[in-house]
Amino acid sequence: MRVNFCLHGYEVHESWRGFFTLPRMMELDRISSSIGNDFTPAADKVLRFSKMDLSNVKVVILGQDPYPQAGVATGRAFEVGDIKSWEDPVNNSLGNMIKLFHKNYMELDEVAGISVVRKDIANGNFPLLPPKKLFPHLEEQGVLFLNTALTCKVGESNSHREKWQSFADGLLRFIYRKNPQARWLLWGGNACEMGDFVPVANKLESHHPMLYTKKPGSFLGENHFAKCPEINWVK
Numbered sequence: 001m002r003v004n005f006c007l008h009g010y011e012v013h014e015s016w017r018g019f020f021t022l023p024r025m026m027e028l029d030r031i032s033s034s035i036g037n038d039f040t041p042a043a044d045k046v047l048r049f050s051k052m053d054l055s056n057v058k059v060v061i062l063g064q065d066p067y068p069q070a071g072v073a074t075g076r077a078f079e080v081g082d083i084k085s086w087e088d089p090v091n092n093s094l095g096n097m098i099k100l101f102h103k104n105y106m107e108l109d110e111v112a113g114i115s116v117v118r119k120d121i122a123n124g125n126f127p128l129l130p131p132k133k134l135f136p137h138l139e140e141q142g143v144l145f146l147n148t149a150l151t152c153k154v155g156e157s158n159s160h161r162e163k164w165q166s167f168a169d170g171l172l173r174f175i176y177r178k179n180p181q182a183r184w185l186l187w188g189g190n191a192c193e194m195g196d197f198v199p200v201a202n203k204l205e206s207h208h209p210m211l212y213t214k215k216p217g218s219f220l221g222e223n224h225f226a227k228c229p230e231i232n233w234v235k
Contacts, residue, residue: 010047015054019174024167031163039151039160041066041073041081046150048075058142059228060175060184062191064208065149067091068157076145078209079135086121086131090114092210096219102126104226105234111220127235141231144175144182148190161190168194176202185224204228 012020041048066073067080074081080094090098095114102117103110105126120126129137135145148168153159172194175182180202186195188208195203204227209219216222225233 010044010050012047012050013053015178016050016174018178019171020050024170027167031167034163035151035153035160038154040068040070040154041075041151045073045075049144049146052139052144054175054178056142057144057175057179057182058230060144060146060182062172062184062186062195063093063145063147064188064190065147065152065158065161068152068155068159070154074135075150076135076139077147078145080131083131086118086128088131092212093208096209096212098128100220100223100225101128101233104223111214129235137235138231138233143231146171148194158190173197183228185228187219 061077063077066075066077071082072080078093078097080090083090086098099111099114099117102108102112102120105128106112106120117126121128128134139145149158149161149164150168151160151164176198182202184195184198184203186192186198186203186205188206192205195205204222204224206219206222206224207213207217211218212220214220225231
């Protein structure tokens with residue numbers, strides 16, 4: 001089965017077959033026409049989720065929308081596509097994610113600064129996979145990285161939210177119906193709002209990971225990774 005988006009084809013796993021109906025294909029065509037060519041991620045990454053076997057999903061991580069900088073978004077929420085090493089600068093969201101990975105792996109009482117995290121990576125104390133391998137590793141374990149909007153205009157965060165809202169609502173509800181055992185990590189107001197249909201027992205909520213605060217309700221304060229031991233988050 002192939003789904004077209006901006007003239008690019010997708011090999012869609014059969015577990016999504018019931019989602020990509022004719023009305024849904026027509027909806028994709030309307031979205032594609034409305035956003036034009038100035039968007040990110042690249043067209044062949046927008047529907048990246050559809051390659052994954054939905055029956056193998058254990059954890060759904062839901063964010064807001066792709067990074068707005070050209071060449072950064074990959075189609076996986078929170079992955080940064082233009083870094084080769086953890087020594088490279090990272091944005092707030094990914095930086096806070098790896099700080100929590102580090103805190104849990106090192107069994108620390110507090111979140112360490114990024115310089116400490118990098119030092120522990122360099123000396124082998126914290127064996128975090130390199131950037132190009134980490135997200136594929138987590139995906140292979142059943143972590144599905146999604147955003148509530150699958151594109152945004154280059155340079156303008158949250159610019160396509162309304163265009164994707166109906167599609168995303170149908171997508172998220174389809175995932176829940178087909179895999180009701182999956183756990184949902186909802187990060188940020190948009191994600192919590194879009195995932196309000198998920199039963200409380202199946203979801204964990206926090207503020208967006210771009211924020212540095214450690215207060216209750218914040219990403220760093222809630223530490224969802226420690227509450228999902230079924231996933232090996234580091235290696």
